[in-house]
Amino acid sequence: xxxxxxxxxxxxxxxxxxxxxxxxxxxxxxxxxxxxxxxxxxxxxxxxxxxxxxxxxxxxxxxxxxxxxxxxxxxxxxxxxxxxxxxxxxxxxxxxxxxxxxxxxxxxxxxxxxxxxxxxxxxxxxxxxxxxxxxxxxxxxxxxxxxxxxxxxxxxxxxxxxxxxxxxxxxxxxxxxxxxxxxxxxxxxxxxxxxxxxxxxxxxxxxxxxxxxxxxxxxxxxxxxxxxxxxxxxxxxxxxxxxxxxxxxxxxxxxxxxxxxxxxxxxxxxxxxxxxxxxxxxxxxxxxxxxxxxxxxxxxxxxxxxxxxxxxxxxxxxxxxxxxxxxxxxxxxxxxxxxxxxxxxxxxxxxxxxxxxxxxxxxxxxxxxxxxxxxxxxxxxxxxxxxxxxxxxxxxxxxxxxxxxxxxxxxxxxxxxxxxxxxxxxxxxxxxxxxxxxxxxxxxxxxxxxxxxxxxxxxxxxxxxxxxxxxxxxxxxxxxxxxxxxxxxxxxxxxxxxxxxxxxxxxxxxxxxxxxxxxxxxxxxxxxxxxxxxxxxxxxxxxxxxxxxxxxxxxxxxxxxxxxxxxxxxxxxxxxxxxxxxxxxxxxxxxxxxxxxxxxxxxxxxxxxxxxxxxxxxxxxxxxxxxxxxxxxxxxxxxxxxxxxxx
Numbered sequence: 001x002x003x004x005x006x007x008x009x010x011x012x013x014x015x016x017x018x019x020x021x022x023x024x025x026x027x028x029x030x031x032x033x034x035x036x037x038x039x040x041x042x043x044x045x046x047x048x049x050x051x052x053x054x055x056x057x058x059x060x061x062x063x064x065x066x067x068x069x070x071x072x073x074x075x076x077x078x079x080x081x082x083x084x085x086x087x088x089x090x091x092x093x094x095x096x097x098x099x100x101x102x103x104x105x106x107x108x109x110x111x112x113x114x115x116x117x118x119x120x121x122x123x124x125x126x127x128x129x130x131x132x133x134x135x136x137x138x139x140x141x142x143x144x145x146x147x148x149x150x151x152x153x154x155x156x157x158x159x160x161x162x163x164x165x166x167x168x169x170x171x172x173x174x175x176x177x178x179x180x181x182x183x184x185x186x187x188x189x190x191x192x193x194x195x196x197x198x199x200x201x202x203x204x205x206x207x208x209x210x211x212x213x214x215x216x217x218x219x220x221x222x223x224x225x226x227x228x229x230x231x232x233x234x235x236x237x238x239x240x241x242x243x244x245x246x247x248x249x250x251x252x253x254x255x256x257x258x259x260x261x262x263x264x265x266x267x268x269x270x271x272x273x274x275x276x277x278x279x280x281x282x283x284x285x286x287x288x289x290x291x292x293x294x295x296x297x298x299x300x301x302x303x304x305x306x307x308x309x310x311x312x313x314x315x316x317x318x319x320x321x322x323x324x325x326x327x328x329x330x331x332x333x334x335x336x337x338x339x340x341x342x343x344x345x346x347x348x349x350x351x352x353x354x355x356x357x358x359x360x361x362x363x364x365x366x367x368x369x370x371x372x373x374x375x376x377x378x379x380x381x382x383x384x385x386x387x388x389x390x391x392x393x394x395x396x397x398x399x400x401x402x403x404x405x406x407x408x409x410x411x412x413x414x415x416x417x418x419x420x421x422x423x424x425x426x427x428x429x430x431x432x433x434x435x436x437x438x439x440x441x442x443x444x445x446x447x448x449x450x451x452x453x454x455x456x457x458x459x460x461x462x463x464x465x466x467x468x469x470x471x472x473x474x475x476x477x478x479x480x481x482x483x484x485x486x487x488x489x490x491x492x493x494x495x496x497x498x499x500x501x502x503x504x505x506x507x508x509x510x511x512x513x514x515x516x517x518x519x520x521x522x523x524x525x526x527x528x529x530x531x532x533x534x535x536x537x538x539x540x541x542x543x544x545x546x547x548x549x550x551x552x553x554x555x556x557x558x559x560x561x562x563x564x565x566x567x568x569x570x571x572x573x574x575x576x577x578x579x580x581x582x583x584x585x586x587x588x589x590x591x592x593x594x595x596x597x598x599x600x601x602x603x604x605x606x607x608x609x610x611x612x613x614x615x616x617x618x619x620x621x622x623x624x625x626x627x628x629x630x631x632x633x634x635x636x637x638x639x640x641x642x643x644x645x646x647x
Contacts, residue, residue, distance in 0.1 A: 006035075006039055006074075008035075008036070008039065009032075009289050011285055011286060011287050011288065011289065012032060012035070012036045012039070012287060014285055015036050015040060015252075015285045015287070016036060016039045016040045016043050017043070018283055018285070019040070019043065019044055019047070019223070019250070020248070020250060021248070021249055021250065021281055021282070021283065022249045022250075022251050022252075022275070022279035022280075022281065022282035022283070023251070023252040023253075023282065023283050023284075023285065024253055024272075024275045024276065024282055024283070024284045024285070025252065025253070025254040025255075025284075025285050025287060026255070026256060026257075026284065026285070026286045026287065026312045026314055027254050027255065027256055027287040028256060028258070028286075028287060028288050028290060028314055028316045029256065029258075029259065029290065029292065029293075029301070029316065029588075029589070029592035030290040030291055030292030030293060030316075030551070030592060031287035031288065031289060031290055031291070031316070032287065032289075032291055033227070033254050033287060034066070034067060034070070034227075036254070036287065037056065037067065037225055037227065037252075037254060038067065038070045038071050038074055039074070040225070040252065041054055041056060041071055041091055041223075041225065042071065042074045042075060042078060042080070045075060045080055045091070046078060049222065049223065050089065051075075051081075051089045051090050051091045052089050052091075052092065052220075053220065053221065053222040053223065054091035054092065054221070054222070054223045054225075055091070055092045055094070055099075055221040055223070055224045055225065055243070056071075056091060056092070056093045056094070056224075056225040056226075056227070057094055057095065057096055057099055057224075057225070057226050057227065057240075058093075058094075058095060058227040058228060059095060059096065059227070059228050059231060060095060061095060061098075063095075063227065063228075064093050064094060064095050064098070067093050067227070068090075068093040071090070071091060071093065072090055075090070092221075096199075096200055096236050096239065097199045097200065099203075099239075100199035100200045100202070100203040101117075101119070101199050103203045103206070104117060104194065104199065104202060104203055104206070105117065107206060107210075107213055110206070110210060110213065111202065111206050112189065112192065113192050113194070114192050117192060117193060117194050118191060118192070118193035118194070119193070119194055119195070119196065119199070120188070120193055120194070120195045120196075121196075122149070122196075124195075125149055125184075126145045126146060126149055128184055128187050128188070129145040129148050129149050129152075129180060129184055130145040131183075131187075132179075132180045132183035132184050132187070133145060133148070133180055135183055136176075136179055136180065136183070138176065139424060140426075141422050141423070141424040141425070141426055142422065142424065143176060143180075144422055147486060147487075148177055148180055150487055151177055152177070152181055152184070152197075153195075153197050154266060154487075156197035156198070156200075156201050156235060157197060157233040157234060157235055157265075157266035158233060158234040158235070158266055159201065159204070159233075159234035159235040159238050160234075161201060161205075162178070162181045162182055162185050165178055165181060166182075197235075200235045200236060200239055201235045203239060204235055204238045204239050204242060207239075207242040207243070208242065214242060217243055218243065218244065218245040218246075219245065221243055221245075222245065222248065222250055223250045223252070224240070224243055224244055224250065224251045224252070225252045225253075225254070226240055226251070226253040226254070226255075227254050227255075228254070228255055229253035229254060229255035229271065229272045229275070230255040230256060230257055230259060230260040230267065230269055230271070230272045231255070231260065231262055231265075231267040232267065232268065232271045232272075233265070233266035233267055233268060234266070234268060237268065237271045240253075241278065244279070249279050249280075249281070251279060253272065253275060255272045256312075257269055257272055257273065257310070257311040257312045257585075258305045258308070258311055258314075258585055258588050258589075259548065259585065259588070259589055260272075260582065260585055261544075261545060261548065261582060261585050261586050261589055262545075263578060263579060263582055264488045264489075269310060269578055272312070273310070273312070284312075286312075286314045288314050288315055288316055288317060289316075289317060289318065289319070290316045290317065290318045290592075291318070292551050292592070292595055293316075293318065293320075293323075293592060293594055293595055293596075294318065294320055294321065294322060294323020294324065294595070294596055295317075295318055295320065295321055295322040295323055296322050296323050296324065296325060296326055296598075296628040297323065297326070297592070297594050297595075297598050298316045298317065298318055298592075299625060299628055300326060300591055300598070300623060300624055300625070300628065301316060301588055301591045301592050302315050302316055303623045303624075303625065304584060304587055304588055304591065304620060304623040305584065305585070305588045307584060308581045308584050308585065309577075309581070310577060310578055310581055311581075316592075322628070323596060323597075324596060324597045324598075325628050325629055325630045326598045326599075326600060326624055326628055326629045326630070327597075327598070327599045327600070327629070327630050328599075328600045328601075328621060328624065328629055328630070328631045328632065329599060329600070329602075329632045329635060330601075330602060330603075330604060330617070330631075330632070330633075330634050330635070331601060331602065331603045331634070331635045331636075331637075332603065332604060332605060332634060332635065332636045332637065333603050333604070333605040333606060333607070333612075333637070334367075334370050334603045334605075334606045334607065335370060335374070335637045336603065336635055336636055336637040337370075337558055337559075337601050337602070337603045337635075338370045338371045338373065338374035338558075339374050339377075339637050339638065340601065340635045341360055341371065341374065341558060341599075341601060342371070342374040342375045342377070342378040342380050344556070344599070345358055345360075345375075345378075345380050345539050345554075345556075346378050346379075346380045348554060349380065349539075353553065353554065354553075355380075355381060355382075355537055355538045355539050356383075356537050356538070356540070357552050357553040357554065358539045358540065358552060358553070358554045358555075358556075359539070359540040359541075359547065359550070359552040359554070359555050359556070360539060360540070360541045360542075360555075360556045360558060361542060361543070361544050361547050361555060361556065361557050361558070361590050361593065362541075362542075362543060362544070362557075362558050362559050362565075363543070363544060363559055363564060363565035363567050363586070364492065364495050364543070364559070364564065364567065365386065365389075365392070365492060365495065365496055365543060366389070366495045366496045366498070366499035367558065367559050368384060368386075368388070368389050368541055369389040369390075369499055369503060370503075371541055371558070372384065372388065372389060372541070375538075375539065375541075380538070380539060381537065381538030381539070382538040382539045382540075382541050383537065383539070383540055383541070384541045384542070385540060385541065385542035385543075385546050386542065386543065386546060389496070389499070392493070392496050393493070394479075394483070394493040394494070394496050394497045395496055395497065395500060396416065397416050397420045397479065397497075398470065398473055398474060398479070398497050398500050399413075399500075400412070400413040400414075400416035400417050400420075401413075401417055401453075401457060401473045401477065402457070402469075402470075402473070402516060402519075402520065403520065404416075404417045404454055405454045405457040405458050405461075406458070406513075406516065406520075408451075408454070411434055414430075414433075414434075415430055417450060417454070418430050418433070418447070418450060420477075420479065421477065421478040421479050421481075421482040422482065423446055423450075423478065424443075424446055425443060425446050425447060425450070429443045429447075433447065453476065456472075456476075457469060457472070457473065460472060461513060461515075461516055462513075465504075465505075465508035465515075466504040466507045466508060466510075466515050466516060466519060467501050467502075467504040467505045467507075467508055467610040468610070469504075470500050470501045470504050470610070471501050471609065471610055474494075474497050474498065474500075474501070479494075480494060480497075483497070498608070498609040498610075501609050501610035502607035502609065502610055504519060504610070505607055505610055507519050540552065544557075544586050544589060544590045545586075547589070547590065547593050548589055550593060551593055551594075551595055552593055552594065552595065553594075553595045553597065554594070554596065554597045554599070555590070555591075555593050555594035555597070555598050555599070556599040556601060557587075557590050557591070557598070557599070557600050557601065558601045558602075559601070559602065559603070559606075560600055560601060560602040560617065560618035560620060560621055561602050561603065561606065561615035561616065561617060561618055562615060562616040562617070562618055562619065563615070564606070564615070564618075565583070565586075565587070565618055565620070566580075566583035566584070566587075566618065566619065566620070567583060584620070587620045600620075600621060600624070602615070602617050602618060602621070604634070
């Protein structure tokens with residue numbers, strides 16, 4: 001029997017009661033999926049199932065902890081377990097990685113591990129990979145250990161081990177990676193250790209290779225629940241399929257194809273799309289009633305996502321009424337946009353809105369810089385989720401070239417310059433430079449080239465605008481090439497570095513070294529002000545990726561321009577259909593973060609890599625129906641302060 005103390009809508013109730021056989025719950029944003037999963041597990045226990053026979057898997061420790069607490073609270077509330085009894089049994093709530101660790105620990109003797117195996121952190125893994133590179137007679141300054149580790153990690157996430165990778169080697173670089181991977185694996189086996197990715201892939205191999213172990217876990221976990229199924233990668237998908245008892249197929253997965261926004265981490269949307277093929281007789285339930293957003297916001301979400309073709313069809317609705325209309329604000333440039341957002345947030349706070357219930361969302365990290373400046377000028381407290389612009393490594397790297405060019409005694413800046421990008425000058429050599437020790441001729445040639453480049457920076461500053469010098473540093477130093485050849489995260493870092501070029505265009509009218517001095521002073525001051533707001537409550541500034549799972553009363557989505565959002569792929573690599581549609585899924589996620597009020601903003605001019613560009617409004621703006629929007633006239637940044645004016 002279901003408890004009368006918890007209200008469920010018809011779809012949620014059906015999902016709770018449908019306990020036998022494979023079940024796919026397509027849960028729209030704000031549709032109460034955690035509540036539904038919780039009540040389903042409680043119901044299964046109340047029917048007489050031993051809690052230890054129930055498994056629920058999610059992605060983060062935080063999500064697992066929250067689900068565990070909610071389930072235990074409800075079991076205590078229903079008097080299924082006693083609060084005072086520390087020995088009561090409860091369902092197993094795990095992340096994928098913690099589940100893999102538990103299984104490997106329980107079967108340690110069978111898989112050649114200690115019962116409490118050593119789990120290598122990223123620095124441990126990097127150290128072994130570096131040793132492998134050196135063992136092969138290669139230069140770790142050329143073959144970057146961190147990039148090799150990223151390749152191995154991504155392959156493992158796609159359920160590719162060393163043997164499979166070796167078979168698909170097609171280039172000299174892949175052959176080098178394979179050789180390093182072989183030595184890396186040998187060292188892990190010698191230490192009876194695992195890295196983070198091994199926790200899943202080794203658990204999968206264990207289940208594949210040992211029928212008795214596989215049957216043990218299939219009988220132990222009679223009911224399996226997987227949260228955020230659309231975010232599973234290849235190895236996680238394989239683990240789920242092996243854990244399910246094929247006789248009963250009691251597997252329940254919850255997810256939403258429209259919120260699959262992590263393909264760059266290996267998440268495969270096909271896993272959820274193929275669920276009904278993987279588990280015959282699967283039943284599908286749609287959770288479409290949204291308890292978060294007003295009707296107009298959901299109308300936009302539905303219209304926008306309907307244009308995607310790779311998805312499970314659904315339509316969100318709410319009983320909360322239409323709510324406020326969606327506001328669309330065009331601005332002259334990115335500075336105008338940032339000022340409008342900051343002043344609007346200030347106005348909302350003055351009217352009594354809690355700043356923590358206001359969020360500004362953007363597609364790319366580099367957009368935070370101009371927003372931070374505007375919030376500081378407007379004296380509006382903000383909280384930047386992620387690393388602040390001037391604290392980002394790639395930004396510090398570029399700035400170090402400027403500082404080292406001016407001051408050759410600045411050891412921290414010189415250290416960054418020598419080591420970024422990789423050019424074969426290691427930490428030992430850098431230490432010798434600063435201590436005055438003799439340096440090998442081959443290393444001295446590389447060092448001299450760095451000093452020559454710093455001299456070139458100083459000479460160029462005398463005749464060229466600062467933005468041109470910034471552009472020269474990024475390109476001629478080799479940083480651009482290194483980041484373009486790296487991962488998607490590296491290409492995003494390049495965007496942040498390029499934003500420095502755009503930032504410095506404002507100093508281009510100041511002559512010579514004076515412009516550099518002014519720039520360095522002002523950016524140092526901004527960093528100090530940024531730190532002052534670190535621990536204060538304030539408006540949330542974050543990327544859309546970081547906003548997933550959160551909700552706010554007022555949401556601003558900025559930078560809604562073609563090639564920015566939807567984002568243009570740096571390097572001009574052709575996108576797959578799934579990747580193209582992921583941009584629209586990102587827009588859907590951003591829109592559905594809003595409870596009451598949604599603001600969509602764009603700039604007609606935006607400075608990218610130091611060049612002003614005329615931008616077409618984002619195609620996503622075309623999705624807003626005329627009857628639910630308010631379109632404001634063009635807004636110009638106010639000169640010398642003053643009140644905000646709509647022109």
